[in-house]
Amino acid sequence: MRKIIIKGRHKLEGEVQISGSKNASLAILAATILLPGKSIIRNVPNLLDVQTIIRVLRALGIRAEYSRSQLNTVEVWNYNVKHVAPYELVTKMRASFFVIGPILARKGLAKIPLPGGCAIGSRPVNLHIKGLEALGATVTIEHGFVIVKADKLKGGNVYLDFPSVGATESIMMAATLASGETVIENPAREPEIIDLANFLNSAGAKISGAGTEEIKITGVSELFPVEYRVIPDRIEAGTFMIAAAITHGNLRVKGIIPEHVESTLRKLSEMGVIVKVLENEVGISAKNGLRAADVKTMPYPGFPTDMQAQFTALLSLAKGTSVVTETVFENRFMHVQELKRMGADIKLEGQSAIINGVSELSSAPVKVSDLRAGAALVLAGLVAQGETIIEDRDHHLERGYENLNKKLNNLGADVRIV
Ligand code: UD1
Numbered sequence: 001m002r003k004i005i006i007k008g009r010h011k012l013e014g015e016v017q018i019s020g021s022k023n024a025s026l027a028i029l030a031a032t033i034l035l036p037g038k039s040i041i042r043n044v045p046n047l048l049d050v051q052t053i054i055r056v057l058r059a060l061g062i063r064a065e066y067s068r069s070q071l072n073t074v075e076v077w078n079y080n081v082k083h084v085a086p087y088e089l090v091t092k093m094r095a096s097f098f099v100i101g102p103i104l105a106r107k108g109l110a111k112i113p114l115p116g117g118c119a120i121g122s123r124p125v126n127l128h129i130k131g132l133e134a135l136g137a138t139v140t141i142e143h144g145f146v147i148v149k150a151d152k153l154k155g156g157n158v159y160l161d162f163p164s165v166g167a168t169e170s171i172m173m174a175a176t177l178a179s180g181e182t183v184i185e186n187p188a189r190e191p192e193i194i195d196l197a198n199f200l201n202s203a204g205a206k207i208s209g210a211g212t213e214e215i216k217i218t219g220v221s222e223l224f225p226v227e228y229r230v231i232p233d234r235i236e237a238g239t240f241m242i243a244a245a246i247t248h249g250n251l252r253v254k255g256i257i258p259e260h261v262e263s264t265l266r267k268l269s270e271m272g273v274i275v276k277v278l279e280n281e282v283g284i285s286a287k288n289g290l291r292a293a294d295v296k297t298m299p300y301p302g303f304p305t306d307m308q309a310q311f312t313a314l315l316s317l318a319k320g321t322s323v324v325t326e327t328v329f330e331n332r333f334m335h336v337q338e339l340k341r342m343g344a345d346i347k348l349e350g351q352s353a354i355i356n357g358v359s360e361l362s363s364a365p366v367k368v369s370d371l372r373a374g375a376a377l378v379l380a381g382l383v384a385q386g387e388t389i390i391e392d393r394d395h396h397l398e399r400g401y402e403n404l405n406k407k408l409n410n411l412g413a414d415v416r417i418v
Contacts, residue, residue: 002393002395004392004397004415005415006384007387007414008363008387009383011247011250012412012413014251014410014411016411018253019403020042020045020072020229020230021191022235022399024233027195029064030053031173032057033057035078035203038225039076039078039203039226041073041075041227041229042073042229042230043072043229043230044072044230047400048398052089054074056085060081061080062076062081063077063078085111095166097114097128097166098166100148100174101128101170102173102174105176112148113146127161127162127167128167129146131158132148134156134158135150135154135155137149137150153177153179155182155218157183158183161186162186162299165190168188169193172197172215172217180219181216182216182219183216184214191257192231193215194210197211199226204220205217206218232255235400237261239375239379243382244273244286245273245286246380246383251285255280255281258282262301271290271291271315274286290314291318291319291320292320293318293322295311295315295325297326298327298328305329307372312333312339316358317360320356321355321356323355325352326351333348341364342380343361344380361384363388365389366391368396371400374392374397375400378390382413
């Protein structure tokens with residue numbers, strides 16, 4: 001069992017280099033299914049989730065591995081692709097389901113297990129299916145597997161009832177090899193969608209409008225292998241910004257695209273955190289007496305749901321009453337019970353958390369329910385009085401943060417993993 005032990009009350013100071021984006025890497029590695037030949041993907045963080053998608057690719061008959069000579073580089077040799085994704089990997093990580101689009105486009109048939117429920121809500125896949133049907137695929141569900149078939153995908157119009165990141169990615173990947181033009185209306189506009197489109201375009205796809213309210217994809221007959229560099233991880237960046245704010249420290253968060261973290265920066269400024277934006281980095285410093293703020297999660301460019309738990313930890317120490325409203329996922333407040341064990345004053349009402357700021361948190365044994373809930377507990381532990389013991393039975397933090405304890409300790413924290 002994994003335990004993270006944090007001795008709190010160390011101010012974080014110095015500079016931290018942000019790793020490549022987990023979510024962009026997962027989508028881009030899934031998209032390599034579309035590219036016969038050898039592709040090289042750089043700036044891929046070495047995380048459990050990335051290892052899972054690599055295992056999915058291998059199970060599909062694709063050779064994929066981290067380069068022995070170059071850090072954070074994944075090499076993919078793709079010649080033959082099988083059409084069945086393994087149950088144990090897809091149920092382990094929901095993003096494995098996103099291979100449905102590229103496998104269908106490449107093989108005309110894909111058999112992918114339903115990802116099932118998870119800690120942060122039911123997370124259905126109806127929008128993925130609706131999109132693939134609009135491209136002419138027939139879809140059946142048999143024995144827990146989604147089976148999609150199409151001899152030849154044809155471009156079509158898809159309106160997404162919610163701008164789902166995964167569904168936008170599945171449809172975009174499938175449509176690259178369809179005949180004719182596909183239009184996705186109300187797509188997700190997250191930076192990871194733009195990164196996936198840039199990756200596919202560099203491989204010969206014709207995608208325009210990624211990052212806007214309408215994406216157009218003109219199908220091409222084949223794609224070619226490429227070398228590509230993944231964008232920085234905006235959620236890791238945001239988490240370190242909060243680490244600086246919560247410990248009243250002073251950090252330079254480097255190697256990022258500041259535009260991608262704008263909503264987080266605005267909320268931090270509103271609370272009284274001093275924010276300095278440079279070309280590829282952001283300076284964050286904070287003193288005692290941060291003010292309460294209200295936060296509502298929204299699809300990009302709104303405030304990211306993946307930063308909600310970390311912000312809840314920060315707001316639990318801000319002066320006054322804050323309201324955090326989660327609109328993207330149901331049931332994404334698992335961290336609240338644990339933060340309360342550390343002395344936070346938070347009340348849940350439906351999809352909102354009402355937080356009355358307290359002057360300090362104290363250490364307690366706590367449990368991690370999901371990746372960002374784990375990040376919130378680490379942040380709380382950094383500032384709590386005493387030694388916080390975080391039980392992370394399922395290694396959630398390693399799914400999303402590369403070298404988290406080393407990076408924090410370099411900044412003056414005292415974090416041990418046992
Ligand atoms: C991705 C991110 C995740 C982030 C989330 C929202 C990856 C690997 N993960 O997850 O970190 O928290 O975006 O920014 O990129 N929905 C449906 N039907 C569907 C698909 C989704 O109803 O077919 C709903 C979900 O239940 C949820 C909402 O849409 O309530 C958003 O989900 P979605 O954007 O699809 O999240 P993921 O792509 O799974």
